[in-house]
Amino acid sequence: MVLLSGPNLSGNELKYIKDCIDTGWVSSVGSYVTDLENSVSKYVGSKYAVAMSSGTTALHLSLKILNIRKDDYVIAPNLTFIATLNAIKYTNANPILIDVDEKSWQMNLDLLEKFLNNKTRQVNGKCTYKEDGKIIKAIVAVHVLGNMCDMLRLVKICEAYNILLIEDAAESLGSKFKGKHSGTFGNVGCFSFNGNKIITCGGGGMIVTNDENIAKKAKHLSTQAKADSFEYFHDEIGYNYRLTNVSAAIGLAQMEQLDKFIKNKHYIKDFYINSFRNIGDITFQAINDDVFSNWWLFTIRSKKQKSLLESLNKNKLQSRPFWIPMNNLPMFKEDLYVTEENISNLIYKSALSIPCSTNINQEELLRVVECIKKEF
Ligand SMILES: Cc1ncc(COP(=O)(O)O)c(C=O)c1O
Numbered sequence: 001m002v003l004l005s006g007p008n009l010s011g012n013e014l015k016y017i018k019d020c021i022d023t024g025w026v027s028s029v030g031s032y033v034t035d036l037e038n039s040v041s042k043y044v045g046s047k048y049a050v051a052m053s054s055g056t057t058a059l060h061l062s063l064k065i066l067n068i069r070k071d072d073y074v075i076a077p078n079l080t081f082i083a084t085l086n087a088i089k090y091t092n093a094n095p096i097l098i099d100v101d102e103k104s105w106q107m108n109l110d111l112l113e114k115f116l117n118n119k120t121r122q123v124n125g126k127c128t129y130k131e132d133g134k135i136i137k138a139i140v141a142v143h144v145l146g147n148m149c150d151m152l153r154l155v156k157i158c159e160a161y162n163i164l165l166i167e168d169a170a171e172s173l174g175s176k177f178k179g180k181h182s183g184t185f186g187n188v189g190c191f192s193f194n195g196n197k198i199i200t201c202g203g204g205g206m207i208v209t210n211d212e213n214i215a216k217k218a219k220h221l222s223t224q225a226k227a228d229s230f231e232y233f234h235d236e237i238g239y240n241y242r243l244t245n246v247s248a249a250i251g252l253a254q255m256e257q258l259d260k261f262i263k264n265k266h267y268i269k270d271f272y273i274n275s276f277r278n279i280g281d282i283t284f285q286a287i288n289d290d291v292f293s294n295w296w297l298f299t300i301r302s303k304k305q306k307s308l309l310e311s312l313n314k315n316k317l318q319s320r321p322f323w324i325p326m327n328n329l330p331m332f333k334e335d336l337y338v339t340e341e342n343i344s345n346l347i348y349k350s351a352l353s354i355p356c357s358t359n360i361n362q363e364e365l366l367r368v369v370e371c372i373k374k375e376f
Contacts, residue, residue, distance in 0.1 A: 002367070004318040005196040005297055008359040009250070011257045016249035028223070030245025032252055037206070039255045044173075044181040046189070046208035048215030051243035051251075052222055055170040055192025058205035059087035059140070061241060062188040065217045066164050068093045068137055073129055075139040075163070077107035078325050078337060078344040083192075084142055084168050085326050096129075096136065097326050099339035103286035105347055106149035107141060109157065115338045116161050127161045138164040143172035143182050146198075146265075146296035147287055151177040151185045158186075166190070170205075173198050174262045174294035183208045193247075198261050198296050198358070199254035201247035264358040265295040268365065272298055272354070275369040280304065280376035298356040304375050305350050312354065315371050317364075322351035 020026050033051050041049035052058040068074055070092035076084050078097040088095050098115065101108045120127050120136060127136045141154055158165045165186030169175075172182040173191050183189025188211075193204035207218045220227075225238025243251075254261075276282045283301045287293050299322065302308060312319040325344035327337040355368050 001316045002355045002364045003357050006357040007200045012253040013250050016253050020246045020249050025245045028242040032245045032248035036248040036251045040206050046184050047210040050207045050218040052205040053241050055205040056083040057241040058190035058207045060090045063091045073136040080142040097337040102343045105144050140166045142168040146172045146175045146294040148177045148291050171296045176292040178290050201251035204243045204247045261358040262294050268356045269295040297353050299353040301350040305352050320353045322348050
C-alpha cells in the first residue's frame with residue numbers, strides 16, 4: 001500500500017530513542033521533552049511551548065486554561081477533524097459551527113462577522129448570544145490541511161467582539177500567514193504530532209503561547225497539578241497529558257528534518273497540480289497570496305470522488321474522503337450551524353486526499369496520476 005501520509009523516520013530517530021533507553025529516561029521527564037519544546041518555540045517564534053500527549057489533549061487543556069466551561073459557546077468551523085469539537089465538548093461548552101469558504105476550505109470570515117454582528121450583543125465587555133444570553137467565549141480557528149484564513153482579519157474580529165482565539169494548528173506546522181507562523185496569532189496554538197502529520201512523535205502535541213501564565217498552567221495541569229516537588233500535594237484536578245521522553249526524542253529528530261519535509265510536500269503539490277491541471281473537473285484548495293502553506297495533505301475535488309476513491313484504494317494507493325461535516329454528526333445535530341449555502345457539505349461530497357507522504361517516490365506519484373487520469 002502506498003500510504004496517504006505516512007511517517008518518514010529517516011533521521012536521528014533511532015539514535016535519540018537509543019539514548020533514552022541507554023540512560024533510562026523513557027517517561028514524562030527528560031531532556032528530549034525540553035529540547036523539543038525549545039525547538040518548536042524557536043521554529044514558530046513563540047515565547048513558550050509545552051509538550052502534550054496529543055493534539056487533542058493540547059486543545060482540551062488550552063480551552064480549560066482559558067476558562068471555557070459549561071454554558072459557554074465556542075465558535076468553530078463546520079469542516080474540521082472531530083478532535084476540535086470533542087475538546088470543546090470535554091469542557092461542557094457548546095460549539096457554534098460556522099460554514100467554510102468554498103475556495104480555501106477555512107472558516108468563512110464573512111459569515112462569522114455577519115453572525116457576530118446580527119446575533120450577538122456585548123454585555124459587561126462580554127460577547128453574548130442574543131437568543132439565550134450565554135457567553136461566546138472563544139473561537140477555535142482550524143488551519144485545514146495547512147492552509148490558513150485571513151488571520152489578521154480574524155484577530156481583529158476577536159478583539160472587536162471580546163472573544164479569545166485558539167488556533168487548532170494540528171495540521172499546519174510550517175505554515176505562515178504574512179510570514180508569521182500558524183499557532184502564534186491567538187492566545188494559544190495547538191499542534192499535533194500524530195503519525196500522519198508533517199512531523200510525528202508516534203503520538204504527541206504541543207501548546208504554544210506568548211503568555212507565561214498560560215504556559216505555566218499548561219505544564220502544571222498536564223502533570224497532574226502536583227504543586228509540591230516532594231509531597232504529593234495537588235492543588236486542583238489535573239491530567240496525565242505530558243509527552244514522554246521517548247516520543248519527544250522522535251519528535252526532535254523529526255524537527256531537524258521539518259524544512260526538508262515541507263520542501264517535499266511542495267514538490268508533491270507541484271507535481272500533482274501540473275499533472276491534473278486540465279484533467280476533467282479536478283480542482284484544488286486555493287491558497288491566498290498571504291499564506292505559505294505546508295501543503296500537509298494533498299486533496300483534490302471532483303464529482304467523480306467516489307469512483308476515484310474506489311479505484312485508488314483498489315490499486316493500493318491509500319486515499320481518503322474528507323471529514324463528514326460536524327453538523328451531520330449525531331453529537332452536534334442540535335448545535336447551531338451558521339451557513340448560507342452549506343459549502344461544507346459540497347466539499348465533503350467532492351473532496352478526496354491522495355498519497356503525499358514526504359518519502360513517496362516518483363514511480364508512486366506517477367501511479368497515482370495514471371490511476372486518476374484513467375477515470376476521466
Ligand atoms: C484539525 C485537527 N485537530 C486536532 C487533531 C488531533 O490531534 P491528535 O490526533 O494528535 O490528538 C487533528 C489530528 O489528528 C487534526 O487534524
